[in-house]
Amino acid sequence: MTKLLEMREVLQGFYGKYDLYIRPALRFVTALAAFLLINGSIGYMVRLKNPVVAIVLAAVCTFLPIGAAAVLGALMILVHLYALSLEVCAVCLLLMLLMFFMYYKLAPGNGYGTIWTPVLCHFQIPEIMPTVLGLSKEPYSVLSMVCGMILYYFLKGVRANEALLSVTDEENRLSKLTLVLNSIVGNQELYVTAAALVLSALLVYVIRRQSVKHAWSIAIGVGNGCNLALLLAGSFLLGKSERILGIILGTAAAVLIGLGMEFFLFHLDYTRTERVQFEDDEYYYYVKAVPKVLLPTKKKRVKQINKRKNSGISKKSLQEEFEIDEDLLDD
Amino acid sequence: MLNTERIRLMTRLAAYEQGEGKEYGRIGRYYRHDYVGLQMIKVFFCSTAAFLILLVLSVLYQMEDLERFLYQMDYEKFASGLLTRYILFVVFYQAAAWIVYSLRYRKGSKEQKLYHSRLKKVEKLYEREERQFPGDD
Numbered sequence: 490m491t492k493l494l495e496m497r498e499v500l501q502g503f504y505g506k507y508d509l510y511i512r513p514a515l516r517f518v519t520a521l522a523a524f525l526l527i528n529g530s531i532g533y534m535v536r537l538k539n540p541v542v543a544i545v546l547a548a549v550c551t552f553l554p555i556g557a558a559a560v561l562g563a564l565m566i567l568v569h570l571y572a573l574s575l576e577v578c579a580v581c582l583l584l585m586l587l588m589f590f591m592y593y594k595l596a597p598g599n600g601y602g603t604i605w606t607p608v609l610c611h612f613q614i615p616e617i618m619p620t621v622l623g624l625s626k627e628p629y630s631v632l633s634m635v636c637g638m639i640l641y642y643f644l645k646g647v648r649a650n651e652a653l654l655s656v657t658d659e660e661n662r663l664s665k666l667t668l669v670l671n672s673i674v675g676n677q678e679l680y681v682t683a684a685a686l687v688l689s690a691l692l693v694y695v696i697r698r699q700s701v702k703h704a705w706s707i708a709i710g711v712g713n714g715c716n717l718a719l720l721l722a723g724s725f726l727l728g729k730s731e732r733i734l735g736i737i738l739g740t741a742a743a744v745l746i747g748l749g750m751e752f753f754l755f756h757l758d759y760t761r762t763e764r765v766q767f768e769d770d771e772y773y774y775y776v777k778a779v780p781k782v783l784l785p786t787k788k789k790r791v792k793q794i795n796k797r798k799n800s801g802i803s804k805k806s807l808q809e810e811f812e813i814d815e816d817l818l819d820d
Numbered sequence: 821m822l823n824t825e826r827i828r829l830m831t832r833l834a835a836y837e838q839g840e841g842k843e844y845g846r847i848g849r850y851y852r853h854d855y856v857g858l859q860m861i862k863v864f865f866c867s868t869a870a871f872l873i874l875l876v877l878s879v880l881y882q883m884e885d886l887e888r889f890l891y892q893m894d895y896e897k898f899a900s901g902l903l904t905r906y907i908l909f910v911v912f913y914q915a916a917a918w919i920v921y922s923l924r925y926r927k928g929s930k931e932q933k934l935y936h937s938r939l940k941k942v943e944k945l946y947e948r949e950e951r952q953f954p955g956d957d
Contacts, residue, residue: 590870670881
């Protein structure tokens, strides 16, 4: 445990020292993951599909807030969909505008949630999101996760029906719109997964805010247990038994990440809990203070083997310290 | 000579000014009712736009049955149903906006107070330094 604590101190020190570079690097990785995923799954515009374009755009996002990566990602999606079908592009634009007006106007600043949800959905491990959001964000941030999921399932529907959607046939124009919207409206998997993830994220948030011992561990356990039960039940009901292993692995990864976050952000020593009670003119205060587990910093001791003999204060050093002429010291 | 306390305070002030202070600075220019009211007006337009988009999407989704639907429709009932849904939608968003922006105003005012108290502290530290080392820039 001491080794782990030492490692944490070192990592925290490293982050504190280099956060000027770590934050942009994180933005770059997030943007690059999103852009490569978009190109890989719906790369219908050949010129934009080039990985160099994704890298250049991600490099641009490095110097901008994370919201810029979300906007650029949305533009990339629209351009790719335009290359496939104008109708699909228009529907996607309407969906994005709907998300903006319904959610992002009220709660801006959840770009990471929106971007990472589709990325994790692509790798079949969306179970990580509720733990991360519940432990680190406000409850309304779960809506950013829902927006990301809607976008993911919409694009999945487009990909599944790309042969039908790419046909430029005037007669089938209306059925195209129904088909592409049905990937959201008639998608029971989306409803079940979104409900399970939202519920478990809210559970994690509510429990970790409680004033009980090991609140974060309990939150991780209960939230992920609930998530696992709901997703497994949903898989059985929808007849998607091939997802079971993915759900179990995703939940295990979520628990590990949650415990890691707890270790770095909320590692407390409950054995030294103090309860104090005091009052002022207006209130009584019942305070519970739980100290963080910290390692005492080791002081570096320099042992001099051949100690230099001190020959007293020289004229030169006095002259340098007081910034005066050396001649003045002769008297 | 470097004054570490002043530097620490100034770093916090600069981080605040470049981050959340931008929005909270704007909040500080309004009274609570004005700020919340203005944001609620903005949210009214946003929720109206969102409702229209939802309407367009639902029409597009049922486009194939639209002709039959228009033929069989009771226009009066349809209009009253639509209006009721619109009102409920807008009222829900207005309530959400009132809660969100009231909380944001409260937090913003607190942060602004803290910001100004730190600013005063920095000013005092400057004055103290000026007294200790007059003419030293």
